[in-house]
Amino acid sequence: MKKLLLILLLLLNVTVMASAKGLSAEQKIYASVLGALYGESRVKLWCDDEKKAEMLSLLNNIALTKDKSDADILFVFHSLDLESDKPKFVGSYALLKHYKNDVIGGFYWQKGRPNLLFLRSNLKKQHLEVGAALEKFVEDSF
Amino acid sequence: MKFIIKVYIALFITILLSIVYLYKSLYQTETSLNKNMEALFVAQAREIASNISQHLHSHIHHDAYLELKAQPKLRENMEHSLMTVITDCYKYVYVLYRDKAGNYRFLLDGSKTDKGEFGEKFSVMSPKWDEVYKSQKSAIIYQDKLDTLWVTYLEPFIIDGRTEAIIAIDFSVGFPKNVKAATEPMRDILIYIFVLIGLLLLILLYQTILNYKTKKESFIDPLTQVYNRHYLREFLDSINNDSYQLIMFDIDYFKKVNDHYGHDAGDYILKEVANLIKNEIRLDDVLVRFGGEEFLVFIKKEKKNADVVIHIAERIRYNLEKEEFSFNDMKIFLTLSAGIALHLEHFTSIHEAIKHADNMLYIAKREGRNRVVYSKSDTYKHLNIREINDIKEAIETDNLFCEFQPIYNVRSKKIAKYEALVRLRDNDGGVVYPKEFLETIAHTAVYRDMTKAILNSVFETIKQESVYISLNLNFSDILDDNIFELIIDELTSHSSIAEWLTIELLEYEPLDENRIVKKRLEEIKRYGVKIAIDDFGSGYANYDIFNFVPVDIIKIDALLIKKIDKSELSYSIVKSIATLAKELNVEVVAEFVASKEILDIIEELDITYAQGFYLAKPQEEILHDDNTV
Numbered sequence: 108m109k110k111l112l113l114i115l116l117l118l119l120n121v122t123v124m125a126s127a128k129g130l131s132a133e134q135k136i137y138a139s140v141l142g143a144l145y146g147e148s149r150v151k152l153w154c155d156d157e158k159k160a161e162m163l164s165l166l167n168n169i170a171l172t173k174d175k176s177d178a179d180i181l182f183v184f185h186s187l188d189l190e191s192d193k194p195k196f197v198g199s200y201a202l203l204k205h206y207k208n209d210v211i212g213g214f215y216w217q218k219g220r221p222n223l224l225f226l227r228s229n230l231k232k233q234h235l236e237v238g239a240a241l242e243k244f245v246e247d248s249f
Numbered sequence: 250m251k252f253i254i255k256v257y258i259a260l261f262i263t264i265l266l267s268i269v270y271l272y273k274s275l276y277q278t279e280t281s282l283n284k285n286m287e288a289l290f291v292a293q294a295r296e297i298a299s300n301i302s303q304h305l306h307s308h309i310h311h312d313a314y315l316e317l318k319a320q321p322k323l324r325e326n327m328e329h330s331l332m333t334v335i336t337d338c339y340k341y342v343y344v345l346y347r348d349k350a351g352n353y354r355f356l357l358d359g360s361k362t363d364k365g366e367f368g369e370k371f372s373v374m375s376p377k378w379d380e381v382y383k384s385q386k387s388a389i390i391y392q393d394k395l396d397t398l399w400v401t402y403l404e405p406f407i408i409d410g411r412t413e414a415i416i417a418i419d420f421s422v423g424f425p426k427n428v429k430a431a432t433e434p435m436r437d438i439l440i441y442i443f444v445l446i447g448l449l450l451l452i453l454l455y456q457t458i459l460n461y462k463t464k465k466e467s468f469i470d471p472l473t474q475v476y477n478r479h480y481l482r483e484f485l486d487s488i489n490n491d492s493y494q495l496i497m498f499d500i501d502y503f504k505k506v507n508d509h510y511g512h513d514a515g516d517y518i519l520k521e522v523a524n525l526i527k528n529e530i531r532l533d534d535v536l537v538r539f540g541g542e543e544f545l546v547f548i549k550k551e552k553k554n555a556d557v558v559i560h561i562a563e564r565i566r567y568n569l570e571k572e573e574f575s576f577n578d579m580k581i582f583l584t585l586s587a588g589i590a591l592h593l594e595h596f597t598s599i600h601e602a603i604k605h606a607d608n609m610l611y612i613a614k615r616e617g618r619n620r621v622v623y624s625k626s627d628t629y630k631h632l633n634i635r636e637i638n639d640i641k642e643a644i645e646t647d648n649l650f651c652e653f654q655p656i657y658n659v660r661s662k663k664i665a666k667y668e669a670l671v672r673l674r675d676n677d678g679g680v681v682y683p684k685e686f687l688e689t690i691a692h693t694a695v696y697r698d699m700t701k702a703i704l705n706s707v708f709e710t711i712k713q714e715s716v717y718i719s720l721n722l723n724f725s726d727i728l729d730d731n732i733f734e735l736i737i738d739e740l741t742s743h744s745s746i747a748e749w750l751t752i753e754l755l756e757y758e759p760l761d762e763n764r765i766v767k768k769r770l771e772e773i774k775r776y777g778v779k780i781a782i783d784d785f786g787s788g789y790a791n792y793d794i795f796n797f798v799p800v801d802i803i804k805i806d807a808l809l810i811k812k813i814d815k816s817e818l819s820y821s822i823v824k825s826i827a828t829l830a831k832e833l834n835v836e837v838v839a840e841f842v843a844s845k846e847i848l849d850i851i852e853e854l855d856i857t858y859a860q861g862f863y864l865a866k867p868q869e870e871i872l873h874d875d876n877t878v
Contacts, residue, residue, distance in 0.1 A: 200369060218341045218363050218419060219397040222372045246370065 136214055136223060138166050140196065143237045145179065153178035155186045159198065194233040207249045211235060253457060261450055268443045272436065279432045283425055290338060291389060291402060294418045297334050298404035301416050304330060305406055313406065313413040314346050317356050324357060324367060331359020341419035344406065345371060347382055356414050381405050382412045399425050470538040472516055473523035481537045481545065490593040493547040494558035497606040498526065498565070501584040501618040503542035514576045518583065521574055529565045545603065562587045562621045570619060584619035586610055591623055608693060615729050640673065640686045641695045648674040649702050652867035653718065656838060656860040659852050663874050666717030666751065668860060669707050670867050700726065701735055707750065708743040714871045719751035719781060727769050740776040748777025753804060755783045763797035770799050786826055800835050807841035814846045827854045
């Protein structure tokens with residue numbers, strides 16, 4: 108009986124560990140975005156949301172930074188008054204509209220569905236490309 | 250135990266199937282409920298979409314995108330209208346158009362939350378949208394990959410045969426979740442019941458195994474690790490007599506092992522013998538330690554080989570004889586005797602079969618040990634003979650008695666002696682003759698008791714009547730250690746009158762151990778007892794008998810005497826026997842003298858003694874000479 112309980116506990120533990128190691132759908136999208144933009148190189152990332160920052164820190168080749176000027180890309184979820192020439196990637200349609208002149212793209216949930224979008228003109232300004240896999244998400248105009 | 254396990258398995262399977270059935274029924278009910286509710290909601294959504302379509306048609310006439318782009322107020326009004334159909338079930342209601350690049354963008358959105366702006370791109374995540382656009386037919390998308398949505402209903406908005414847009418209604422996941430939430434406790438209850446029943450069954454199984462183990466331990470002989478008599482009792486209750494044959498083994502001279510080598514050696518031998526037997530029998534066979542050094546083996550019958558039991562018994566006997574037992578550097582050699590009951594079904598009870606095997610074992614012992622003895626017919630239950638217990642009871646209640654038939658001196662016509670003939674009186678007062686009971690008690694303790702009682706009775710009569718009496722015994726009685734010992738004890742006790750006794754030996758048994766017979770008869774003769782050979786001239790009649798039996802008297806076979814007046818051959822044989830007897834200085838008795846003619850011939854042949862119904866019948870009282878012929 109004790110052995111059975113131990114096996115059950117072990118299985119439960121492994122399941123929990125596995126789910127902790129596994130990436131969520133949102134993480135996978137961020138990983139695809141960063142992979143498409145920067146390839147295998149290590150990316151310094153600034154984020155204005157603590158929870159999202161924690162989530163992003165779990166991705167490979169990501170280094171979080173608190174200094175915007177030191178970052179390769181800014182992940183913006185709240186800030187409306189951000190002034191930086193660093194590439195911005197936003198977390199809502201409203202922010203996408205707000206930073207439409209320099210934002211390279213955004214990812215947000217709408218009506219339960221994931222929405223990913225890049226702006227070609229701003230990508231060009233930052234000399235970035237998303238590659239063939241994400242090309243279908245690139246908008247010529249906003 | 251096997252039956253209980255079967256019941257447990259049946260019970261477990263029944264419960265398992267019931268739970269599975271209930272679980273499946275619950276799942277089907279849930280699915281059916283979902284489907285019905287889905288059909289209901291879809292029907293409602295279709296009506297709503299149709300109303301929206303009509304509403305759009307009343308304001309849009311050619312190009313939905315251009316007309317709505319140009320009229321923000323109209324968009325606002327129409328979105329207010331869409332908002333009115335939003336409920337807990339219909340979470341989002343919106344209208345999308347497809348741009349030239351194939352992307353879907355908002356025209357109108359009546360959603361209260363997560364509202365899309367005019368022209369905003371929307372990831373629809375399903376090819377069904379394109380299908381609806383193309384086919385102009387409504388469709389349903391099941392949103393299995395989305396956490397918050399259940400179903401999306403799509404209705405094309407068509408103007409002049411062109412699909413201008415798609416009206417979409419997203420159903421909240423709330424309803425199926427509620428249905429699931431409502432049935433979940435029932436599902437949980439079923440699981441709990443199942444787990445509880447499973448636990449109960451496990452506990453019961455554990456208890457049963459414990460009981461079985463305890464019971465099994467009480468059935469095992471701690472020394473030899475084979476079944477004991479407790480088990481035998483249980484086993485005998487359940488045994489089918491047709492299924493088994495029986496061997497009873499006894500280790501020869503086991504007492505000597507204990508006496509010479511000590512009890513530890515005895516215990517060691519018992520363990521080793523049990524192991525040896527165990528190794529020679531099959532899984533279906535049952536080995537029981539029946540007594541001190543006695544083992545019973547129930548051999549599962551084989552249809553094709555009725556003699557399997559004999560082969561097994563012989564193999565065990567042979568292997569044990571070849572075995573060299575070593576105990577504390579001492580080499581011990583042993584033999585086994587075995588008695589077999591071949592057909593248990595011939596016996597009224599299994600206990601009778603065991604008695605039979607015991608009797609066969611007794612014969613094996615008496616015939617010199619280290620042998621397997623069986624009777625092909627397992628005879629004595631087929632003959633209409635007395636039960637051994639009746640005979641035992643008759644002996645114990647003094648219903649065993651002798652009749653005495655006078656033996657006359659032919660010349661003097663006077664009674665010379667008497668032949669004691671054993672009889673039993675049954676409960677009805679009837680007389681039972683030896684033929685009816687001797688075979689039953691042969692080789693049993695009852696036979697020994699009977700012999701002792703008869704010897705006592707004969708000596709008592711000799712003492713009272715001062716007459717010569719002859720008593721019948723078998724050659725096997727002389728060879729039997731127990732009976733011989735008894736005879737010697739009785740002769741010693743009555744040594745002063747022992748010379749009045751004649752022992753008549755029936756010669757119908759073959760004699761393989763002549764030297765022992767001769768030696769023992771000579772010992773008997775030392776008490777003055779005379780030895781007579783009964784039924785001489787019949788069966789195994791062999792003149793060689795004079796070489797090993799110290800014969801004083803021969804009694805000519807009744808069949809020869811019976812025909813002496815009619816058969817020349819019988820006459821010649823009797824005459825030659827009489828001549829031989831004279832030569833050997835042996836007295837002759839003619840039995841079965843049934844007429845005056847026979848008596849005259851006997852007299853003519855100069856035979857000394859005669860007995861028979863013509864002369865006198867056997868009777869309980871001693872007949873005296875005043876009743877001479």
